[in-house]
Amino acid sequence: MSFFGSFSFLRIKFQRVLRYLDVAEAIRPKILLIENVPQMLNHGFDGRLGKLSETVIDMLEKDLGYNVKVAIVNCADYGVPQLRERAVFIATSVGTASLPMPTHADPLDVNALGTGRMPWVTVEEAIRDLPTPPLLNDSLGGTDLKNYNEMDQTDFMRVMRTSNTFPYNHITRSYRESVLNIIREMRPGLTWVAESARMREAYATTIELFARELKISGAIAKKRLEQSGAINPVFYKNYYWSAYSRLAWDKPALTITANANFLGSGQFTHPTQDRGITMREAAQLQSFDDDFRFITSDNDKCDTKRIGIGMDMIGEAVPPLLAGALANHLADQLDQRGRPVISKATAQAI
Known part of the structure; x- marks a missing residue:
């Protein structure tokens, strides 16, 4: 019986991690990657805070023989226009575990920018080219690219433009007057605490x-x-600190979650328009490029209109630019370890 079986009473989302390790025990891959919420590192187990992550690390190191690196990474440091922190576990059996070098930094961090890192990508750089969306229909999807707002493309926008037509899922919903009366008073980038x-x-x-x-x-x-x-x-009223707050054009977004469809759940209101962000705006803030089309029905492959379902898929995802940075870094490590060792004499003969 696997030594992971005794942990079956843990909460479901952490059972997935343990099941993943159970599979790793069976197939012994060269590299393992685990991504989860930062709170996982402090999650209580066996009567002590932080014991869960320690248990996972012990399993990887002592039971499976991996070298392990654990860190909290900020997605904004890898070009994602979003201040989203994630706990990352990298375990390797072919060298020393490491994380990819960040490519971006806080624009106020002069030292980091001096090393060649670029400033964080802002909301404006990410979604300013998207026009005012239609109400309750996806009529812009598949139309001419001229439907984008006319403006000079940023580097991030050029990375996003992977389709020959306007992307799908740029759709807004109607809001109750009580919600509109709140967000009309909110200023970009400020919290509920400050604005109330x-x-x-x-x-x-x-x-x-x-x-x-x-x-x-x-x-x-x-x-x-x-x-x-x-x-x-x-x-x-004392709502959650970022409830009903607007995105700021000149900063990255806060974490885009599966609840981005509900303005009272966080900073999901457009910087200037009195509406929530669309699925497409949320997707770009997650760094999904235009080729991604979020189908929101099990029965209709053309259905892209169910905003709540779309936001679930988008908010629960690992941002592609972070996933790409991790994947490329690990692929480079595997490539380097897979190269044959050539002696000096052989190299001179070649």
Whole structure:
């Protein structure tokens, strides 16, 4: 019986990691790669925080004989226009495990930029060329590339343009007026914490003036202003710190998740338009190029309109540019280890 069987009581998402190692035990590949949320490194097991990742490392090193490297990587450091952190485990039996060198860095990190790394790719560089999307239909998909906004392409945009036609999944949905009333007040790049505080401060002045004018208490003035619609009571609520917040043109996005269809779940509102990001905008922020078409129905291979299903696929994925950086790095290591060793005498004879 495999020594991994005793861990079957772990949470499902971590059972997948253990099942992966179970397969590795059977086939013994030269290199293993595990990618998961950063919280995996602190996940409790056997009564202690962090014990799960330690257990995985012990299994790889002591039981399977791999050399292991573990790190938290930021996808933005590999050209993805998104501040998405992931825990990466690399295990190798053909040398020393290592991670690919980052290609990008925080634009404020002068030292990193001095080594040749490029500044992080911003939201503007990633999606500014995408036009205002149609409502509830994917009518732009498969049409002429002229439907892109006219502008000079950034390096990232050129990497994304892998199709001869406009990409699919650039579609928006309608939002309740209550949601629109919130996001209309939000400024690009600022959090719910900052923006709700700003709104409450502005409301305090309005309440004070109104109470003084009518010679009523502040509480009564506030209630009447809420009833009239002059004050939105939602800004007195303590939501998640990035709820309803807008993307900033001049920065990478925050993590794009499977919940990007719900504006209250994070920073998923367009920088300037009063709507959430489309599937295509989310895909480009994940670094999926134009050739990717997200089919959102099991029964209809032309269905690209179900935004919630599309966001699930996009938000749960490993960003392709990060996956490519890891894959190319590991392929180079395998190529180097696979080359025959040539003696000096043989080399001179050649």
